[in-house]
Amino acid sequence: MDSHDRQRELVFCHQCSDEWYRDEHGLTCPACHSEFTEVIEPDHDPREDQLQIPADDPPESVPPPLPPHPLRDHNPWANIPDHEDDGPPLNRLQWQSSGPGRVHITGTFVRPFSPNGSPGARSPQPNNTDPFSMLAANFGQMMQSIAAGQVQGPGHGAMGGGAGAGAGGPGVSVRSGHGPGYAWTSRTSSARLTPLTPRNANQPQPPDVPVDDLQRILSETLFGPMNPHGPGPGLRDPSRGLDDHDGPFPRGPPPLLGFLLPLLNPANAAHGDAVYTQEAFDRILSQLMEQNNMGNAPGPASAESISELPKIKITKDMVDPKTGQADCSICMEDVEVGGEVTRLWCGHWFHGECVGSWLREHDSCPQCRMGITQARDQAQGRSGANVDATATASTAANGAPQPSPWSGRRTSSSASQQNAASGVNSPSPAIPGAFGYPEANADEQSRRQSGSQRSSHSREGSTPGFAERVRGLFGRGSNSNSNPNSDHR
Amino acid sequence: MALPKRIIKETERLMAEPVPGITAVPHEENLRYFDVTVDGPSQSPYEGGTFKLELFLPDDYPMTPPKVRFLTKIYHPNIDRLGRICLDVLKSNWSPALQIRTILLSIQALLGAPNPDDPLANDVAQRWKEDQNAAIQTAREWTAQYAKV
Numbered sequence: 325m326d327s328h329d330r331q332r333e334l335v336f337c338h339q340c341s342d343e344w345y346r347d348e349h350g351l352t353c354p355a356c357h358s359e360f361t362e363v364i365e366p367d368h369d370p371r372e373d374q375l376q377i378p379a380d381d382p383p384e385s386v387p388p389p390l391p392p393h394p395l396r397d398h399n400p401w402a403n404i405p406d407h408e409d410d411g412p413p414l415n416r417l418q419w420q421s422s423g424p425g426r427v428h429i430t431g432t433f434v435r436p437f438s439p440n441g442s443p444g445a446r447s448p449q450p451n452n453t454d455p456f457s458m459l460a461a462n463f464g465q466m467m468q469s470i471a472a473g474q475v476q477g478p479g480h481g482a483m484g485g486g487a488g489a490g491a492g493g494p495g496v497s498v499r500s501g502h503g504p505g506y507a508w509t510s511r512t513s514s515a516r517l518t519p520l521t522p523r524n525a526n527q528p529q530p531p532d533v534p535v536d537d538l539q540r541i542l543s544e545t546l547f548g549p550m551n552p553h554g555p556g557p558g559l560r561d562p563s564r565g566l567d568d569h570d571g572p573f574p575r576g577p578p579p580l581l582g583f584l585l586p587l588l589n590p591a592n593a594a595h596g597d598a599v600y601t602q603e604a605f606d607r608i609l610s611q612l613m614e615q616n617n618m619g620n621a622p623g624p625a626s627a628e629s630i631s632e633l634p635k636i637k638i639t640k641d642m643v644d645p646k647t648g649q650a651d652c653s654i655c656m657e658d659v660e661v662g663g664e665v666t667r668l669w670c671g672h673w674f675h676g677e678c679v680g681s682w683l684r685e686h687d688s689c690p691q692c693r694m695g696i697t698q699a700r701d702q703a704q705g706r707s708g709a710n711v712d713a714t715a716t717a718s719t720a721a722n723g724a725p726q727p728s729p730w731s732g733r734r735t736s737s738s739a740s741q742q743n744a745a746s747g748v749n750s751p752s753p754a755i756p757g758a759f760g761y762p763e764a765n766a767d768e769q770s771r772r773q774s775g776s777q778r779s780s781h782s783r784e785g786s787t788p789g790f791a792e793r794v795r796g797l798f799g800r801g802s803n804s805n806s807n808p809n810s811d812h813r
Numbered sequence: 814m815a816l817p818k819r820i821i822k823e824t825e826r827l828m829a830e831p832v833p834g835i836t837a838v839p840h841e842e843n844l845r846y847f848d849v850t851v852d853g854p855s856q857s858p859y860e861g862g863t864f865k866l867e868l869f870l871p872d873d874y875p876m877t878p879p880k881v882r883f884l885t886k887i888y889h890p891n892i893d894r895l896g897r898i899c900l901d902v903l904k905s906n907w908s909p910a911l912q913i914r915t916i917l918l919s920i921q922a923l924l925g926a927p928n929p930d931d932p933l934a935n936d937v938a939q940r941w942k943e944d945q946n947a948a949i950q951t952a953r954e955w956t957a958q959y960a961k962v
Contacts, residue, residue: 606895613897613904620905653910654875656819682876682909690910 334364336371622695625687629697630680636673638663654678654690669699816844820870823913835917837868845870849881851917853960854925858952859887862960866896866920868913878907879916888948888955890929890938898923899933 333346339358351361364371599605638661643650651658652665652675659665659675666676672691679690687695824844827837834852839845849866853859865884871877881903883896891899902911902919932938941948 610895610897621907654819655817656822678909685876688908690908693906693908 335361336364337361341371622686622688622693624685625683625696627684629687629700630683632700633666633668633676633679633696635664635676636667638665642673652678654682668694668696669702670694670696817874819875820844827914832914832918835914835921837913837917845874847913849917851921851924853956854921857925858949859889859924859956859960862956863962864924864960866917868917870913875909875911878903878911879913881916881920886955886959887924888937888952889924890927890932890934890941890948891923893934897933899931 334343335346335349335351335353336343337353337356337358338360340353340356342353342355343364344354346363351363352359353361599608638650638659640661643659643661648661649658654674655678657675664676665673666679667673668679668689670689670692672689674690682690683696687697689696821844824839834854836850837847838849839847847868847870849868851864851866853862853864862885864887867882867884869880871880881898883892883898885896886894887896893899898920900919900923902908902916927941929938929941932941937948940951
């Protein structure tokens with residue numbers, strides 16, 4: 325061969341990769357007429373740079389046989405140390421030159437198909453170069469790995485050609501693989517994973533050798549590593565975090581659909597609108613109750629109507645004649661004669677700031693629940709003088725029991741409007757002192773008999789409400805000091 | 814956050830002029846949190862029982878009502894098994910002129926006048942309506958079992 329090569333020089337065209345004998349066509353490419361050619365020498369083969377691999381069967385038409393290609397017997401994996409303890413044997417590796425500069429490699433990997441990568445029963449995959457079959461086979465393997473452990477980040481042992489590779493360490497096996505369009509790596513702790521173990525009737529076995537079954541795979545898929553000493557973490561202790569394993573197992577994100585875990589945690593068993601446990605239901609119900617705490621309460625009063633409220637000076641007859649004191653029933657701070665307060669249309673007065681912050685949320689007098697917007701409309705509809713007369717009318721109203729606007733608030737907005745209206749339209753305007761509170765020592769029996777402290781169902785519009793009585797007993801009605809009949813303490 | 818003067822005043826008055834049958838003691842470390850006891854009203858199935866409650870004054874109190882919850886198990890159509898109370902003045906009928914004292918009196922009165930038509934504990938309310946005597950008997954038993962000191 326060597327003598328033959330020396331006799332006839334082979335020329336290589338860098339343009340079209342054609343080859344010919346120099347003594348036949350010279351140094352110009354006979355195919356593309358390029359002059360970018362080179363004589364192939366034994367110690368320098370330009371075809372190596374192009375990774376040109378000659379076809380297996382040189383054309384018969386060429387009289388002398390082609391020299392053997394230097395890469396013909398080259399195995400790119402030959403010198404790579406096989407760190408895989410269970411490297412995939414390659415069967416029927418085939419090389420085909422499918423064109424200039426291209427090599428098509430096909431082959432079949434025969435791999436043991438066991439969950440932890442230990443040499444088990446080897447089940448050869450079908451000798452099939454169909455990429456979909458390869459993909460399907462590897463997907464099955466990948467799913468097994470996922471079911472058994474967790475997907476991990478970049479790993480080693482990746483091999484081209486769409487095959488999986490397994491690497492074993494003490495108690496840990498790493499799998500990875502990639503192929504056209506996909507790549508995966510998984511790590512499996514065999515301390516946690518129990519592979520499919522055939523029964524061995526000849527040797528004693530621990531009593532609780534688990535066998536891979538659907539339930540286990542599912543639970544591990546859903547829960548991640550499972551503590552063998554207890555149920556899933558979500559079922560064991562609702563107060564603990566989901567990935568708060570106390571076992572000697574590696575921690576990591578749940579392998580699959582971590583968002584499902586909250587569903588199975590009793591402390592958090594809600595997903596969207598659905599709840600799955602009584603606790604979760606209670607929690608959501610509490611939330612709703614909180615949110616709608618004031619749901620039925622009157623809405624806010626307009627800033628305009630709040631700003632229209634008259635500001636008055638505290639006069640002597642507005643304070644307790646004995647102590648000379650009065651306080652704002654919202655902040656419970658004392659007010660003094662001459663101090664400025666804001667009076668609502670119903671006649672109750674408060675610190676402007678205090679009542680303003682309340683009215684901005686609820687249009688309702690803190691004392692009698694009359695809305696200021698509507699009371700103003702009513703009052704203005706009648707006559708402006710009537711409102712001004714309220715303070716002076718209070719003495720006339722003393723001791724005359726009135727239908728309490730308070731009691732009527734609980735039925736409905738329309739009823740409360742009626743009550744409010746009646747309060748305004750009544751001969752004596754609704755002045756705190758004019759409500760005719762029961763005596764301060766109104767006995768508990770009457771309070772209990774009323775049974776009307778709770779809700780609209782039992783509340784009679786004509787009987788003084790419980791809260792009102794309580795306020796008469798303990799609360800300090802703002803204007804009540806002006807009423808000698810009202811024992812506010 | 815400084816404690817509003819109103820809360821201090823209310824607490825002082827609760828101490829100085831306690832309501833018969835009701836105690837409310839603030840926690841030392843959190844003056845907005847009260848340990849409450851309410852005696853069952855006489856001539857009610859809860860008579861003789863002392864019921865523990867917790868009461869918390871939110872940050873925006875008195876613009877929002879106190880949060881109150883029974884800690885003692887009680888059989889009542891308007892109190893559920895978590896101790897939550899269905900009481901209008903604790904919710905939509907709250908008013909800033911109401912106080913801890915008045916709220917606790919309302920709760921005590923609620924014990925004396927259950928309202929099964931506006932239930933929170935549905936099963937209890939159902940039984941209360943269907944067989945009031947049996948329901949009251951159960952309430953007595955629960956009182957004896959859980960609310961006796």
